[in-house]
Amino acid sequence: MKEKLNGFHVALLIYMIELDVTVFTLPRLVASEIGTNGWLGFLGLSLLAMFNIWLYRLVYKAGQGRSVFDIAESALPKALLYPFYALLALLWLSVAAFAGKSFILIFQTLTFQTSSPMLIFAVYCLLVYALLTKDLYSIVKASTVFFLLSIWMLVLSPYFFREWSLDRFTSFFFEGTKNGHSIEGILHVYTVFIGYELCMFLFPYSDAKTKLFKGVFAGHAFITFTNLLTILISFGFFSFEEVKILEFPVIHTLEFIEMPFINRVENLVFPFFLFSNLVSSVMFAFAALSGIRRMLPKVSQKKLVPPLIAVIFMLGFLPTTFRQAAKWIDISYFTETGVAFALPLVLLMLVRLGKPSKGAS
Amino acid sequence: MADGKRMDTKTEPSGKEKPTLSLVLDELKDCVDCIHQKLGGSGADLVYFAAIVDNNALQRDLIGPLSQASPEQLAEALSGAPYSSAKDLEACISGIMNGGAAVFDGQDAYLFDIPKQVGRTIEQSETETIITGPHDGFVESLEENLGVIRKRIRSAKLKTIALEIGEISKARIVMLYVEGIVNDSFVKMLSERIGDIEIDGVADANMLVQLIDENPNSVFPQYLTTERPDAVISKLLGGRIVVILDGSPSVICAPTSFLEFFSSPDDYYQRWPIGTALRILRLIGFIITICFTAFYVSVTTFHYEMIPHAMLLNLAESRSRVPFPPLIEALLMETTIELLREAGARLPTKIGQTIGIVGGIVIGQAAVQAGFTSNILIIAVAISAIASFVIPSYIMSASLRLIRFGLIILAGVIGNLGLIMGIGLLVIHMAGVTNLGTSYLTPIAPAKFMDILDTLVRGPFWALKKRPTISRSPNPVRTKIKR
Amino acid sequence: MYLIKRLGWAISLLMLGGCQDEKVLEKIGFVRTIAMDTAEGDEKALKVMISIPKTNQTDSIVYTDTARTFKQAKMRFDMQNDRKLVFGQLRQIMFGEKLARRGIWQPMDSVFRDPAVGIHTHVLVSEVDPGSYMSKTYKQGGTPGEYIDNLVRSDPATLGKFDSNLHTFLRDYYDDGIEPVATIIKETGQGLMVDGIALFVRDRYVSKIQSDDAMYFAMLRERVKGGSLFMDEVVTNRGIGTISIANVNSRRSISILSLPDEKHGKPAEVVLKIRIRGSLLEYDGLKAFNNIRTQPTLERAMEQYVGERLERLVGEMQKTGADALGVGIQIRNHMRYADWKALDWNREFSIARINVSVHLNIKDFGRLIDS
Numbered sequence A: 001m002k003e004k005l006n007g008f009h010v011a012l013l014i015y016m017i018e019l020d021v022t023v024f025t026l027p028r029l030v031a032s033e034i035g036t037n038g039w040l041g042f043l044g045l046s047l048l049a050m051f052n053i054w055l056y057r058l059v060y061k062a063g064q065g066r067s068v069f070d071i072a073e074s075a076l077p078k079a080l081l082y083p084f085y086a087l088l089a090l091l092w093l094s095v096a097a098f099a100g101k102s103f104i105l106i107f108q109t110l111t112f113q114t115s116s117p118m119l120i121f122a123v124y125c126l127l128v129y130a131l132l133t134k135d136l137y138s139i140v141k142a143s144t145v146f147f148l149l150s151i152w153m154l155v156l157s158p159y160f161f162r163e164w165s166l167d168r169f170t171s172f173f174f175e176g177t178k179n180g181h182s183i184e185g186i187l188h189v190y191t192v193f194i195g196y197e198l199c200m201f202l203f204p205y206s207d208a209k210t211k212l213f214k215g216v217f218a219g220h221a222f223i224t225f226t227n228l229l230t231i232l233i234s235f236g237f238f239s240f241e242e243v244k245i246l247e248f249p250v251i252h253t254l255e256f257i258e259m260p261f262i263n264r265v266e267n268l269v270f271p272f273f274l275f276s277n278l279v280s281s282v283m284f285a286f287a288a289l290s291g292i293r294r295m296l297p298k299v300s301q302k303k304l305v306p307p308l309i310a311v312i313f314m315l316g317f318l319p320t321t322f323r324q325a326a327k328w329i330d331i332s333y334f335t336e337t338g339v340a341f342a343l344p345l346v347l348l349m350l351v352r353l354g355k356p357s358k359g360a361s
Numbered sequence B: 001m002a003d004g005k006r007m008d009t010k011t012e013p014s015g016k017e018k019p020t021l022s023l024v025l026d027e028l029k030d031c032v033d034c035i036h037q038k039l040g041g042s043g044a045d046l047v048y049f050a051a052i053v054d055n056n057a058l059q060r061d062l063i064g065p066l067s068q069a070s071p072e073q074l075a076e077a078l079s080g081a082p083y084s085s086a087k088d089l090e091a092c093i094s095g096i097m098n099g100g101a102a103v104f105d106g107q108d109a110y111l112f113d114i115p116k117q118v119g120r121t122i123e124q125s126e127t128e129t130i131i132t133g134p135h136d137g138f139v140e141s142l143e144e145n146l147g148v149i150r151k152r153i154r155s156a157k158l159k160t161i162a163l164e165i166g167e168i169s170k171a172r173i174v175m176l177y178v179e180g181i182v183n184d185s186f187v188k189m190l191s192e193r194i195g196d197i198e199i200d201g202v203a204d205a206n207m208l209v210q211l212i213d214e215n216p217n218s219v220f221p222q223y224l225t226t227e228r229p230d231a232v233i234s235k236l237l238g239g240r241i242v243v244i245l246d247g248s249p250s251v252i253c254a255p256t257s258f259l260e261f262f263s264s265p266d267d268y269y270q271r272w273p274i275g276t277a278l279r280i281l282r283l284i285g286f287i288i289t290i291c292f293t294a295f296y297v298s299v300t301t302f303h304y305e306m307i308p309h310a311m312l313l314n315l316a317e318s319r320s321r322v323p324f325p326p327l328i329e330a331l332l333m334e335t336t337i338e339l340l341r342e343a344g345a346r347l348p349t350k351i352g353q354t355i356g357i358v359g360g361i362v363i364g365q366a367a368v369q370a371g372f373t374s375n376i377l378i379i380a381v382a383i384s385a386i387a388s389f390v391i392p393s394y395i396m397s398a399s400l401r402l403i404r405f406g407l408i409i410l411a412g413v414i415g416n417l418g419l420i421m422g423i424g425l426l427v428i429h430m431a432g433v434t435n436l437g438t439s440y441l442t443p444i445a446p447a448k449f450m451d452i453l454d455t456l457v458r459g460p461f462w463a464l465k466k467r468p469t470i471s472r473s474p475n476p477v478r479t480k481i482k483r
Numbered sequence C: 001m002y003l004i005k006r007l008g009w010a011i012s013l014l015m016l017g018g019c020q021d022e023k024v025l026e027k028i029g030f031v032r033t034i035a036m037d038t039a040e041g042d043e044k045a046l047k048v049m050i051s052i053p054k055t056n057q058t059d060s061i062v063y064t065d066t067a068r069t070f071k072q073a074k075m076r077f078d079m080q081n082d083r084k085l086v087f088g089q090l091r092q093i094m095f096g097e098k099l100a101r102r103g104i105w106q107p108m109d110s111v112f113r114d115p116a117v118g119i120h121t122h123v124l125v126s127e128v129d130p131g132s133y134m135s136k137t138y139k140q141g142g143t144p145g146e147y148i149d150n151l152v153r154s155d156p157a158t159l160g161k162f163d164s165n166l167h168t169f170l171r172d173y174y175d176d177g178i179e180p181v182a183t184i185i186k187e188t189g190q191g192l193m194v195d196g197i198a199l200f201v202r203d204r205y206v207s208k209i210q211s212d213d214a215m216y217f218a219m220l221r222e223r224v225k226g227g228s229l230f231m232d233e234v235v236t237n238r239g240i241g242t243i244s245i246a247n248v249n250s251r252r253s254i255s256i257l258s259l260p261d262e263k264h265g266k267p268a269e270v271v272l273k274i275r276i277r278g279s280l281l282e283y284d285g286l287k288a289f290n291n292i293r294t295q296p297t298l299e300r301a302m303e304q305y306v307g308e309r310l311e312r313l314v315g316e317m318q319k320t321g322a323d324a325l326g327v328g329i330q331i332r333n334h335m336r337y338a339d340w341k342a343l344d345w346n347r348e349f350s351i352a353r354i355n356v357s358v359h360l361n362i363k364d365f366g367r368l369i370d371s
Helices: A005-019 A026-034 A039-062 A068-075 A078-110 A117-132 A135-163 A183-193 A196-206 A212-239 A239-244 A249-256 A266-295 A301-315 A322-358 B020-027 B055-070 B071-079 B089-097 B142-152 B184-195 B205-212 B229-237 B257-264 B271-302 B307-321 B326-346 B350-367 B375-388 B395-431 B449-455 C002-021 C070-080 C095-104 C105-112 C144-154 C164-175 C212-223 C295-318 C328-332 C337-341 C345-351
Strands: B034-038 B045-049 B083-084 B101-103 B108-111 B158-165 B171-178 B224-226 B239-245 B250-253 C026-028 C031-037 C048-051 C058-065 C084-086 C093-096 C122-126 C181-188 C192-202 C204-210 C226-238 C239-258 C269-284 C353-364
Touching: A005 A135, A005 A196, A005 A212, A005 A266, A005 B045, A026 A039, A026 A212, A026 A239, A026 A249, A026 B020, A026 C058, A039 A183, A039 A196, A039 A212, A039 A322, A039 B101, A068 A183, A068 A196, A068 A266, A068 B055, A068 B158, A078 A117, A078 A301, A078 A322, A078 C095, A117 B224, A117 B395, A135 A196, A135 A212, A135 A266, A135 B395, A135 C269, A183 A212, A183 A322, A183 C093, A196 A212, A196 A266, A196 A322, A196 B045, A212 A239, A239 C226, A249 A266, A249 C084, A266 A301, A266 B101, A266 B395, B020 B257, B034 B171, B045 B055, B045 B089, B055 B071, B055 B101, B071 B083, B089 B101, B089 C144, B089 C192, B101 C122, B101 C328, B108 B239, B142 B171, B142 B205, B142 B239, B142 B326, B158 B239, B158 B271, B171 B184, B171 B229, B184 B205, B184 B239, B205 B224, B205 B239, B205 B250, B224 B229, B229 B239, B229 B250, B250 C181, B257 B271, B257 B449, B257 C058, B271 B375, B271 B395, B271 C002, B326 B350, B326 B375, B326 B395, B350 B375, C026 C048, C031 C095, C031 C105, C031 C122, C048 C070, C048 C144, C048 C295, C058 C070, C070 C084, C084 C239, C093 C095, C095 C122, C095 C204, C105 C164, C122 C144, C144 C181, C192 C295, C212 C239, C212 C269, C226 C269, C226 C295, C239 C328, C269 C295, C269 C328, C295 C345, C295 C353, C328 C345
Parallel strands: C026 C084, C031 C093, C093 C122, C122 C181, C269 C353
Antiparallel strands: B034 B045, B045 B101, B083 B108, B101 B108, B158 B171, B171 B239, B224 B250, B239 B250, C031 C048, C048 C058, C181 C192, C192 C204, C226 C239, C239 C269
C-alpha cells in the first residue's frame, strides 16, 4: 500500500502509544505529587504536552514534511549524527523494554506470582518481534484493531456512579501531597504522556491530506480524557488519603465491579492493557529501528529486527523487583521526556542551518 | 505437452505443424475412447472422443449431412460455420480434447464444437443454504455457470476473459468483471497471477485460491469462494472480479476482506434491522467460538476469583469428579467434537443419523456420568461448536476452529494473559495479510465509515450509496435512492 | 507457517514458565469466612478461624488456631488442609467484640494486603465468639458463610446499605471527615440476625446502634431507597399510635450554620435536613387520620417523632465522638486546609450542636380506604 496514513489512524496510534502501564498508578501519583483536586494540575500538564506537540508541528511545517533524518543530515555531517542515532536508539529500546517489563511485573502481583517474569517477557518480546517485522501500515492497522478491542473498558465507568461522591475531592486545592510539590514528582505524573514524540517518525508516511497533526492532537486529547476520567473516578470513589496508599488505584476500582455472571473483572480487563502496552513498545522499537536503518541502509529490515529484539530482551533483565523497575523506568522516562522537549528545538535549529545548502526554500 | 518415455526415434511434434490425420491419430494413440470414423459419402475422416461429444448432435448435425454429401459438396460444407479451420496440430488436439469433432478432408482439418453437458444440472448448493432467496447454485460445468450469471446481469458491460490453468489438465478459467466499475489494475494483477501458476492441474477453485494468494501460510482464507449466484452477482456489482474454474462449483471473488466472510446474501432479503441483528449475532458467534472454551479453561485453572459465588460450588463439584486438569479435559472434548464432525462429513447418509444420535448421547450423558468430563464444559464446547456454524463460509469456520485450539492451549498455560496474547498474535497476523494489495482488515483498518454500514451492520438501502471501497472502483456511486 | 511458528514458540516458552502457578479449581480450598478475636489469656495473640465450604454446599470445614498474626495462622492451616488455601473468594471477615474494641486495623491489613482478596468482602462484628457460628448448620440452608452473606446483603433493614465491605471501611477509615461502620451479627434461636450497626473511631469499635434504630441511622448517613420505618409512639392530638411506613425514599442534606471555633470555644452548628416519602401501610390506633384532610396533621406528628428519635441517635453518637454521618466532610468543605488539619474533629463533633429537621410526605395509603 503506497498510500499515506490517515489522520484518524494516527490519532488512534498516538492514543495507544500514550496509554501504557503508567495509567495504573496515575491517580495515586496525582494525589501524592499534586495533591487534592490534582486533576487540575493534570490538565495543566496535558496542555504542556500539547505545547510540545505544537513544537513538532513547527518542525514539520518548517521542514516541509521531510523526514527528521533528512533534516538532520542536511545540516550536520553524518559522522557526527550517527552516535546520536545510536544513543537515541538505545534510549528508545530501553523505554520499550521497561514498559513491557513493568507491565508484566504489575500483572504478576495479581496472578502468577511465582513464575519467572523473564519467560513471560520473552513471549512479550515475541509479540513485539511479530509486529515489528511488518511495515508501519500494518502496525497502524493492528493498533486500530487493538484500540477497538480495548475501548470497551470505558463502558465500565458508569458502574461507579452510585458510590461516587464529589465531596471526597475535598474543597482544597493541591494540598496533602506526600513530600510537597517537587519537580521530580510532577515529572512523574508527566511521564504518563510519553509517546507523542514518536509522531516525528510518521513524517515520511504522511502528506497534506493526512492532517497528521490534527490526528496527533486528537489522539492526545482523547488520552487526556481517558486519564482524566480515571483520575476523577478514583478521586470520587476512594477517599483522598486512601488513594495515596493504594498501589494501583485503577486495578482496585476494577475489582469493585461485580456482575451476575462474572466477578473480579480486573483479571479480564487488565490483560487487555497488554495491547496498548504492546503498541507502545513496538512504536518505540520502531523508532529505534528507523535510526539504525538510517545508519545501515543496506541491511534489510528483516535482518535488523532480531538483534533489536534481543537487546530489548536483555534490557528486560535489569529491573527485577518492583522497586528496581520503578527506578529504571524513572531514569528512562525522565530522559525521554527531556529528549521529547529538546529534539524539536534542535531540529528547528537544524532546519535553519540546513536551508542555505538547499538553495531555494 | 506431456513428456512420456518414448522409445521411438521419431522427434516430438512441436504442435505447430499442419494437422494431418496421421499426426493426430499418432498423438491420440492408446486412447480406446477415441473414435476414428470414415464417413460414407464424402469420404471424410472423423476423429472424436465419444465420451465428451454430444452424440445426438453429432449424429444429427455432422455425420448425417456429411455422409450424404458428395466429395465436392464436402469442401463447401466445411468452409462455413459451424466448422472452423484448425490452424495447427496443437489447436486441433486442443479442439478435440475440448469436446469437438475433427473432420479431415485429406488436406485440412476442421473442427466442429459439440461438447456434451457432463455433470449435474443447476440445483441448490448443499453447503450454502438460505431460507428465502434464490435456490439455485453453481455446478461443475463452466458454461452452465456462465449462463447463470449472464442471465442475471444482462449487460454488455459484463466482460469475460478466458484463461487456462494446469499444464496437463488445461482447465478453462473465465474471469468476469463489469467494465467501468472495476479497477483495471486488479484485473491485470489477478490475470497475471493466474497466468503465472505452473502446476499440473487444479482440482477445485478452493485449491486455486491458495495458489494465487499473497499469504499462502496464513490460516485464514483470503478469497471468498461461494456456490451462490446471488452472492456472486452482488460482488460483481460491487466492483469485484469473479473467477470461474471449469469443473468446480465454487466461484472465487476478489478482492475480499475479512468481514465479508461473515455476511450472507439473505441479510439483504430481510429488513435492515433484522439484517443488522443477524450480522451482529454472527460476530458474537465468532467471538464465542474462538474464546469461550479457552476462557473456561483459563478461569478454572488460574482465575477462580472470577467465578460468581452462586456458581462456584457447582462448578467445583462437577470438576472434582474429573481426573484431568481443565486444559486436558477441554482438549479431549474439543477433539471428540471434531472427530464427530469430521466423521459426520464422511458418513453415508444412511448411517449418519444413527451415529449422530449415538455420538450425542455418548458425549452428553455418559461422559459426564463416568466422570470423564464436567457438564459445564460440555455446554461450553457445544455452544462453541454451534457458534462456529453460524458463520456462512465453511472454510472460514474451519480456520476458526483451528485457532480455537491454539487459544485453548495458550489459555491453559498462562490464563487470561495467554488468551489475550493469542488474540494479539492473531490481530498482528491479520494486519499483515493483504489481498491483491488491499488490506484484509478493511473497513476497520483502514477505516472507512461508509463501509461499516455494509459490513458490521446492514444499513438501509438508501444509505448504501457507494460501492465498497476495497474494490477501488472508479465509479463509486451505486444507488440513488432518495429517502 | 508464520503464525504457527509464533504460536509454537509462545506455547513452549510459556509451558516452561507458567505451570507452577496453577490454581486449578478443584484443587484449591477457597476460604469463605475468616473470624478473628483476641485469644484468651494472651494479650498479643489472635484466635483465628477460617471456614472452607465443601462442594456438597451444606457442610464446611472449620479450622481454628491461636497465633501472633493472621498470616502465621494461615501457614498453620495450610499444613492441615489437603488443598491449597486461597482467599480470592473471601466473603466475610468477622471480628469478635473484644478485638474490635482493641482495634482491628492490624489484622485487617494483613488480610487485605493480599491482592487476591476482593473488596466486596463484608466486615462484620460479632458480640459473642464468632467462631461459634461457623461450625453450625442453619436451617436457612447452605453453609454458614453463604447464609451470612445473603443475610447481610438482603436484610431489608439495612438493604445492603451497610454492605459494610472492605471498600467502604477502608475508604471511611482513611477519610478524616467520616468514620467507618460495620454490621453486627447475633445468633438467635432460629438462626442469625443483623443486630445493629457498630460505630468505629478509626479502627476501634466504640458504640453500637441498635437494630431497631438501624433504619433511622441509614437515613442520617445517606440516601435510602425502599426502606421501612416503624414508629412506635406517634403523638397526635387524637391519640398515640404506632405507624409503619414502607417503600421509604429519603434524602438528607447537611447545612453548616457555623463552623467550630476552637479558640473561642464555639461549637459547630449543624442542621441535618431529612426528607422522607413513603407509603403508609400500618397504623394502629390512629384510624381517625385516614383521609386526605387529616393527612397533613398525621405527617406533622410523624415528623415530630422521627425528628426526636433521630436527634436522640445523634446524641448517642456524639457521646463517643464517632462521626459516622459524614458531618465532618461538610465542615471540611467550608474550611481552609490549615484550619481543618489543626482541628480535632472527633472532639468537635462531640460538642457540636446538631439539629435534625424532618420533612415527611405520605405517598399513598396502600389499597384500603377506611371511612
